[in-house]
Amino acid sequence: MFAAKNNDDYISQITNIDDIGGIKGHCAIVVNEYDSATYLTYHEIDESNKIKDGKFIDISQAIKALAALNADPVEDESNWIDTDILYSSESQLIWYVPAQKRSIWFATSTSKFKVHAHTPAFILAMERNRRSLKVFCCKSKSRPTPETKLYNAPLMNIGLDGALCLGSAPLPSNLQSDSKQVRLACESALFESNFSHVNNQKTFKSKKNISSQAHIAFWQKLAKEDRAPKASELVLSTVSFKSLTKGK
Numbered sequence: 001m002f003a004a005k006n007n008d009d010y011i012s013q014i015t016n017i018d019d020i021g022g023i024k025g026h027c028a029i030v031v032n033e034y035d036s037a038t039y040l041t042y043h044e045i046d047e048s049n050k051i052k053d054g055k056f057i058d059i060s061q062a063i064k065a066l067a068a069l070n071a072d073p074v075e076d077e078s079n080w081i082d083t084d085i086l087y088s089s090e091s092q093l094i095w096y097v098p099a100q101k102r103s104i105w106f107a108t109s110t111s112k113f114k115v116h117a118h119t120p121a122f123i124l125a126m127e128r129n130r131r132s133l134k135v136f137c138c139k140s141k142s143r144p145t146p147e148t149k150l151y152n153a154p155l156m157n158i159g160l161d162g163a164l165c166l167g168s169a170p171l172p173s174n175l176q177s178d179s180k181q182v183r184l185a186c187e188s189a190l191f192e193s194n195f196s197h198v199n200n201q202k203t204f205k206s207k208k209n210i211s212s213q214a215h216i217a218f219w220q221k222l223a224k225e226d227r228a229p230k231a232s233e234l235v236l237s238t239v240s241f242k243s244l245t246k247g248k
Contacts, residue, residue, distance in 0.1 A: 027042065027043060027044055027045060028042075028043045028045060028051050028054075029041070029042055029043075029057070030043060030054065034146050034242075035146075035242060039056055039146075040056070040057050040058065041054035041055060041056055041057065042054050042055055042057045044083075052083075053083065053142070053143045054083075055082075055083050055085050055086060055087075055088075056085075056086060056087040056088065056094075056245075057088060058088060058089050058090075082095075082178070082180065083143065084096060084097075084183070085178055086123070086143075086144055087245050088178050089245075090128070091127065091128055091129055091247060092125060092126065092127055092128065092245065092247060093125075093126045093128065093175075093178055093182075093183075094123065094124070094125045094126075094244065094245065095123075095124055095183055096121055096122065096123045096124070096138070096143070096144050097121065097122045097123075097124065097187060098121050099118065099119060099120050099121045099228060100118070100119060101116065101117065101118050101119070102116070102117070102119055102191060103115070103116050104116075104117060104119070104155075104191075104195065104219060105192070105193070105194045105195060106156075106194065106195050106196070106216055106219075107194035107195070107196045108196070108212075108216075112194060115216075115219045115220055115223045116223055117219055117222050117223040117228075118222065118226070118227055118228035119137075119228060120137045120138065120139060120151075120154070120228050120229060120234075121137060121138050121139070121140065121144070122135060122136070122137050122138075122153060122190075123135070123136045123137065123138055123144060123150065123244075124183075124186060124187065124190070125162070125244050126171075126175060126186055127247060128175040128176060131171055131175060132163060132164075133163075133164045133166070133171065133186055133189065133190070134161070134162035134163055134164065134239075134244070135153040135155065135158050135162055135164050135190060136150040136151060136152070136153055136162050136237055136239065136244075137150075137151050137152075137153050137154065137234065138150060138151060139151070139230075139231040139234070144241070145241075146241050146242060146245075147241070148241060149236060150236070150237040150239055150240065150241060150244070151231070151234040151235060151236055151237055152200065152202055152203060152234065152235045152236075152237050153203070154203045154204055154215075154218075154219075154229055154233075154234060155190075155195060155203065156195035156196060156197055156198050156199065156203070156212065156215060157193065157195055157196065157197070157198075157199055158199055158200070158203075159199045159200055160200040160202065160237075160238070161238075161239060162237065162239055162244075164189070164190060165199055166189060167193065170189065171185070171186060171189055172185040172186070196212075197212045198210060198211065198212050198215050202235045203215050203235070204218050204229065204233055204234065204235065205232065205233055205234060205235050
């Protein structure tokens, strides 16, 4: 986004920032239309003056992002735009956790043990007022978009609608923030729990329903093969990204 020198200035067809005194873009707020709806996205601009991938923001966040361009230094980290966040509103926060290798803890009636395996990218959706968390996964190697396919999270304790059974794992007391601390606490409620049973029988694609025992055996197989589950081994969710942003 190029800042005009005053309200009467107009800059058009910029091909070389040197032509206008070396003005360089800092960020861009873009109005997007998708499926008859309008969304705002925030984008950083790189050193080559090219726009980078963005994140969904609402009007209040757009105002905050513009205010952060003030010449006075701002120390409050809430003014920073984290590109892991996919969608944020007064009622919801949706973000993604990149694919990585992690320990998954299981608790059966006779033992507690962990499996160290590659997990796919996860998409977490927090409903602030309901104090609930939904979890899905995706196989996109780039930042998820509204068109990204959602799959059932291949984890225990999660229903077909993505709802996580929290059990005794608490969510943070204040869910009105988009801060990294809040998101990490929500992730801990998921990944640091002891998975004990499948809440749906479609955690992995199979001709038969996946039992808790079959689920654990599949993760042990993935760990032995040192790989993440393939898209062909996952089950497409009945929840779309669009319905997720609407809290459905």
